[in-house]
Amino acid sequence: MPDLAWFVVRRLAAAVLVMLALSFAVYLIFYAIPADPANLACGKPCTPDRLEQARHFMQLDQSTIQQYLNFLKGIFAGRTFGDGTAAVHCNAPCFGYSFPLARPVTTLILERLPITASIALGAAVLWLIIGVSLGVVAALNRGRPLDRLSVGFALVGVASPSFLIGLLAILVFGFWLNMVPVSGYIPLTDSPVDWAWHLVTPWLVLAVLQAASYIRLTRAQMMEELNLDHITTARAKGAGEARVVLTHGLRGALVPIVTLFGLDLGGLLGGAILTEKVFSMQGLGDLLISAVAQLDVAVVVGTTLFSAFLIILANLLVDIVHGVLDPRVSHG
DSSP states (O other), X not given: OOHHHHHHHHHHHHHHHHHHHHHHHHHHHHHTSSOXXXXXXXXXXXXXXXXHHHHHHTTOSSOHHHHHHHHHHHHHHOEEESXXXXXXXXXXXXXXEETTTTEEHHHHHHHHHHHHHHHHHHHHHHHHHHHHHHHHHHHHTTTSHHHHHHHHHHHHHHHSOHHHHHHHHIIIIIIISOOSOOSOOOOTTTOHHHHHHHHHXXXXXXXXXXXXXXXXXXXXXXXXXXXXXXXXXXXXXXXXXXXXXXXXXXHHHHHHHHHHHHHHHHHHHTOOHHHHHHTTOOXXXXXXXXXXXXXXXXXXXXXHHHHHHHHHHHHHHHHHHHHHHOHHHHHO
């Protein structure tokens, strides 16, 4: 088997093991809290008999291990709560069932995912372009005004809380200048223009904050790459400066940038909590906060594991890209 293919298989197996271990830990943590999902679903007055019926219906009267195995089975084959005409079926992939909302957790996640994905993907494109571009400019102008401006921009982004930048953007561009919408979300299928217009402020806020790390990382990596022997050799052979920077220098600097980008994007896809709250967008972050407030354990567990899955998937893709960019990684 070629080295890269074997490398991908190893990383995929490791990702599956990590996901299983993480899912077990998350399940134990959240179902060990004092709040009893059956008691919350029992209603008032909740007699001991009704509580026992609720626990049986929700399959909480089984051992912890059996409950976890039922949870895993639900992801791949679906699961059914209760018996007879009152039974509730949750189709695969079933991340649990929210009895307070009377809906499968997977359905709730899929309804909110487009909002979070729209915020994360649009912002990711902007912060990658801004961060890498300014980082390269800073490296090529070390010690000059452009370098100082880029580094100063990065320091502001690193030091500024997201909610503060978001609120300032709403105040200035939304209320004072009345240039952009200050809240709400329009589905892409309804109107692509309105979709983008309602997201432009969250995109810019996240891009300013996230680009800061990319400016500093790209600057440091490019300065290191441009001092290596193969760069000097390329210049001596008459290669143009643009080719030296983009083909030789930037490619070598991309490995740590890709790592950071994959993890940041995976984390945002799991729920840009503060951004969604500031701009009143009901994505995965808002779903998680609401579930915590209502002690809806099934939604908390399902959303947390789904977010973890996205981060692990992003990490796996980063490893594969590493193997493509740097063959030495896949040989190890």
